[in-house]
Amino acid sequence: MIKVLTIAGSDSCGGAGIQADLKTFSALGTYGMSVITAVTAQNTRGVYNVRELDPEIVRDQINAVFEDIKVDAVKIGMVSNAAIIAVIAESLLRHKAQKIVLDPVMISKSGCNLLQPQARDALIKELLPLAEVVTPNLLEAETIIGEKISTLPAMEKAAVAIKSLGANNVAVKGGHLEGDAVDVLYDGNTFRHFASGRIPTAHTHGTGCTFSSAIAAFLAKGHPVEEAVAGAKEYISGAIAHAFPLGQGVGPTHHFYRFYSNSDGINGGGER
Structure with a gap:
């Protein structure tokens, strides 16, 4: 069994954060484990409160997993303060963690x-x-770079700047631009574009968490970075296309769209 660890915050309505990560890992055939960095009070309409965990319990969660279980990849999501960040970095270095995907959740x-x-x-x-x-x-x-990004060339420029800060590969997501949703992957030498048509839905809660978790799952399964990003792009596009309303605001993507049909009572359906 391929095992993937998420280090992130909890979303009480289940569409993003730890909950989205674990659903993604399961949907892609891997075993998900979690280290919770914060508890949020949120629903489809917004985030109402955030309670960060102590750095010590974050460290102890990481140690408990790595000291007992082989971790094939790590996804890092919401890490809201410097003390928690320091503990995560120190712990992952000490345990020689591999295949780390960082989703720099900020807003x-x-x-x-x-x-x-x-x-x-x-x-x-x-x-x-x-x-x-x-x-x-x-x-x-x-x-991260302190500059406005409003075009595809500006995305490529941003990817270069972020790569210079130390990441091996940078995938800048272009979902906020007009037209097709184009993501730019840069490995230090080559730009690769991953495009999908704009999907007419308001229900996109948890898309960033899901995309990064999917990359981690594909890396854990042995795919090279370009294939992992391509697979994650295909998966998140399908999850958005089958998104469904929940509550009174922005509903979640459908992580298990491949396993449900419309007759199962969840909008979106998909393959069995």
């Missing part, structure tokens, strides 16, 4: 800051150099 769709401003530099300095792949969206990439 929720509802506009809530999920990364403390003073933690930005810590994330860049301590976690980016550990990443096999880092997956910023446009707002996160703008925050």
Whole structure:
């Protein structure tokens, strides 16, 4: 069994964070494990409160997993303060963690800051150099490089700048631009574009978490980076296409769309 660890925050409505990561790992045929960094009070309409865990319990969760179980890949999501970031970096280095995917979660769709401003530099300095792949969206990439991004060439320029900070590969997500959703992967030598048609849905809660988790799952299964990103792009596109309404706001993507049909009572359906 391929085993993947997520280090991230909990989403109480189940569409993003730890919950989305574990669903993604399962949907892609891997065994998911988790280290929780924060508990959020959120629903489809927004994030209402965040309670960070103590760095010590974050460290102890990581140690408990690595000291007992072989970890084939790691996804890092919401890490909201510098102390937690330092503990994660130290622990992953000590355990010689491999195939790390960093999703630099900074701002929720509802506009809530999920990364403390003073933690930005810590994330860049301590976690980016550990990443096999880092997956910023446009707002996160703008925050990292301090420049506005509004075109595909600007995405490529941002990927180069972020690569210079230490990540092995950078996948800048272009979902916030007009037209087709184009993601740019840069490995230090070559740009690769992954495009999909714009899907007419408002229900996109957890897309970033799901995409990065899918990359981690494919890396854990032995795929090279380009194949992992391509597989994750295909998976998230399908999950968005089969997204369904939940609550009164932005509903989640459908992580298990391949295993449900419309007769199962969940909008979106898919293959069995």
